[in-house]
Amino acid sequence: MVQELVGRVGLGVASFSFAPRDRSADLATIRAGIAAGTAILDTARAYAHVDAPLYGEELAAEAARGTSAMVGTKGGHSRTGAATWDADISAPRIRGDVETSLRVFGRECLDLYYLHRVDLAEQPVEEGVSALASLRDEGKLARIGLSNVTVAELERASVVARIDAVQNKHSAMGRESAGVLAWCTANQVPFFAYSPLRSSVAAPQLTTLADERGVSLQRLQLRALLASSPVLSVISGATRPETVLDSLAAESEPWDEALEAAYAADLNV
Secondary structure (H helix, E strand, O other): OOOOHHHEEHHHHHHHHOOOOHHHEEEHHHHHHHOOOOEEEEEOOOOOOOOOOOOOHHHHHHHHHOOEEEEEEEOOOEEEEEOOEEEEOOOHHHHHHHHHHHHOOOOOEEEEEEEEOOOOOOOOOHHHHHHHHHHHOOOEEEEEEEEOOOHHHHHHHHHHHHHEEEEEEOOOOOOOOHHHHHHHHHHOOOOEEEOOOOOOOOOOHHHHHHHHHOOOOOHHHHHHHHHHOOOOOEEEEEOOOHHHHHHHHOOOOOOHHHHHHHHHHHHOO
């Protein structure tokens, strides 16, 4: 179960979901990614329009229909207005969100389900994890995960139930969740890095190497992230066919001494 969740470039639908876009074009882009090898689609209840509260899940459900792509979604967090969201990981809320997601995806069991904003919720992490564990025991969830979580919260959650995946912000140059990634590596828990390219830190050595090899800097940064831990995968936020395919190419980009040295040099600047 662990192996199928690691070393991959997944495609997130958040960037497709917050404001009106060309839905047909977005579906074509996502499906092109699936056809090219995207193994995981990532969405959430909170990825929505103000007037379409299930938009992100509905988009992922339509794109994944008839394919073998795994879908990860999240609950306990939803859009409540133009610039407002809530966070509630209470047992009744989580059970209700899961039932809604099951209906949207037309499934009896969801592949992977996260508590979305553990960091913002007022309820203790144990309550939400216990609810997810019960739903997993009932056969409604195949895997359960935590998103936006600390090491301390992971430790507490792990006492309650087996955690199958973690998703935190973690970029190639910023490495914002280094401590959580280290915990996941030590405990063999798959870790998904979201916003993997959103960092203000420059990468001059990787930029030079990308120019020499005729590939994008972004591809090399994603490859470097994948090499940083045996449990890591990334969630790409690409929204155009060419950038989706370029992100996927990171999985097969050679990890050699030159790339390793360039990445290490940039991290040490």
